[in-house]
Amino acid sequence: MRARASARSSLVPNLLLLLAIVVLLFPFVWMIMMSLKSQVQNTAAVPVWVFTPTWENYRNVIERNNFLQYTRNSMIVALAATVIGMVLGLPAAYSIARFKQRGLSLWILISRIIPYITFLLPLFLMFTKLRLVGSFTALIVSHLIITLPLIVWITIAFFEDIPTDLEEAALVDGSSRAGAFVRIILPLVTPGVVTAGILAMIFSWNQFLFSLILGGPDTKTVPVAVFNFLSYGSQDYGAIAAAAVLITLPIILLSLTVQKYIVKGLTAEGVKG
Known part of the structure; x- marks a missing residue:
């Protein structure tokens, strides 16, 4: 009787979970199906569920639209913005955590909340004066507005959980504070660092507005390239x-590769103590 009651009590949560999974995955599955259909099948009045897959859409995207170049541009911008954000953000988060700089952390949170379009006009004017519009420098610097606050805000909590005794012992043994930070503290917060890095790269990879205004023909990223497929006359x-599948695939593969660090990082605060 208890087993039946337990099965019945878990039935509703399992059904709700299954429904949530279907709702979340259906748009992605539908996108994959559309990418494997012809234009006639995609524009049919009645959805076509049974069809012969074609790779023509992928060939058109890759061969006729320089999509590999756009992917390379997005990778350069996202990786550079994430790495620079790590170099600047991790010491900042460590300083905020160790010296209780709550005011500074509040300002970082505010900069994370402010809409990105607020920064667009000042950045455009500044890069226009410097003649950097259309360059990787403009895109990477603008994307730091996305990656740097995110990295700092996520990693602050992880640095706060590290006992100060470890640093004090390293200092007593003759290590500098920078050496203790690199050799002792950073290895202990690896899950948080990986989580922050992956999330920062995803946000940078998907950024559209900065890339549209500050980018150029040689630095066009994949979100802008997909936008260019739209026209007033017709849509392919x-x-x-x-193109959307190709944009999403690298991030999915990267997330699956380091998923254990992401899960550990996101749940660390929930199991603390």
Whole structure:
């Protein structure tokens, strides 16, 4: 009787979980299906569920639209913005955590909340004066507005959990504070660092506004490239879906590769103590 009651009590949560998974995955599955259909099938009045897959949309995207170059541009910008954000953000988060700089952390949170469009006009005017509009420098610096506050805010809590006794012991043994930070503290907060880095890269990879205004023909990123598939006359839905799949695939593969660090990082605060 208890087993039946337990099964019945877990039935509703399991059904709700299954429903949530279906709702979340359906748009992505539909996008993949559209990328494998012809334009006639994608524009049919009645959705076509049974069809012969075609790779023509992927060939058109890769061969005719320099999509590999756009992917390379996005990778350069996202990686550079994330790495620079790490170099600047991790010491800042450590300082905030160790010296209880709550005011500074509040300002970082505010900069994270402010809409990105607020920074767009000042950045555009500044880079125009410096003749950097359309360069990787402009894109990377602008994307630091996305990655740097995110990295700092996520890693503060991880640095706060590290006992100060470890640093004091290292200082007594003759290590500098910088040496203790690099050799002792950073290895202990690896899950938080990986989590912050992956999330920062995802946000940078998906950024559209800065790339549209501050980028150029040689630095065009994949979100802007997908936007360019849209026109007033007609839309090639298959090509748009194929491009969207190609944009999403690198991030999914990267997340699956380091998923254990992401899960450990995101749940660390929940199991603390």
